[in-house]
Amino acid sequence: MSAPKAKPEPKTLNRRLVQRPELPGVRQRMYDIIFEADDDAGRWFDIGLLVAIVASIVLVSIETLPEYQIETTIDGVSNVSLPTWLVAGEWFLTILFTIEYVARLACVRHPLKYAFSFWGIVDLLSIMPSYATALTGESARSFVILRSVRLLRVFRVLKLWRMMSQADELADAVWNSRDKIVVFLAVVLVAVTISGTLMYHIETVMLGDSHDSDFTSIPQAMYWAIVTMTTVGYGDIVPHTTIGKVISAGLILLGYSLIIVPTGFVSAELSGRAPEPREQHPCPQCGAPTHRSDAMYCYRCGNHLDQS
Secondary structure, eight states: OOOOOOOOOOTTOOGGGGGSOSSOSHHHHHHHHHHOOSSHHHHHHHHHHHHHHHHHHHHHHHHTSGGGOEEEEETTEEEEEOOHHHHHHHHHHHHHHHHHHHHHHHHSSOHHHHHTSHHHHHHHHHHHHHHHHHHHOGGGGGGGGGGGGGGGGHHHHTTOGGGHHHHHHHHHHHHHTHHHHHHHHHHHHHHHHHHHHHHHIIIIITTGGGSOOSOOSHHHHHHHHHHHHTTOOOSSSOOOSHHHHHHHHHHHHHHHHHHHHHHHHHHHHHHTSOOOOEEEOOOTTTOOOEEETTOOBOTTTOOBOOOO
16 A cells, blocks of 8 residues: 655745744744844844945945045055045944844855845845955945845835735746747847848948948947837937838837737736635734635734644
């Protein structure tokens, strides 16, 4: 007699819980505080982190103002320095973010998986420019503004993290439609190449030196084709011949018809998805009647659900 098959895990398994340590202890508590916002400690941690991120962005922005750049000349060599309080504030926040990054790696179940995830890369990029500045000079300092991406963590503080499950569904729909989207982009690339080359020959080669053309090369013409097809229309490159204007009008109409194609792919994928499983699992605090079968916290109030 064959052994009974294990119950398959639901496809809608909460991805965040994969990184939560299994055994109770310091690491699990650190994870709940750092990665969740379901209790006061986690909420205050996220609020403090957001304040630090905003402060860092403000400091980096102030550093670019000319009135805060002190120019000195030593032995005929001009050098630009910053006020001490700006440099000290930036390094204080950099060290703070470094400690936070190390703490995130220390409390997750799979550190390498987090390090190479989207948020892990963002966290690393937010601290690397400051250290690179100390080695290479001021050229890397402006990249510290990457920390602004981390402001997306405000979703947790505002009780909107449950909406990220919808973002996961949208990302899955885009990924499942990737073959169709690749074919669509290939068609667009072919159209851009053909129209750009055609416009270059019509506006430049056929008319010769007697005509002052904006299409100085095929790459320039392809740039025009992309701008025209997306209906952006900067106006920096325009056709002057009648044939060129006809091709331009056709490319604009083609762009209008192609814009909706990727949206149709994703919409079809989303409409074909099965509804996520829910159970009659009421929250003891706010009374929300149904939750996902793998939910550990209430989607409405954040209260821990009794799994018994």
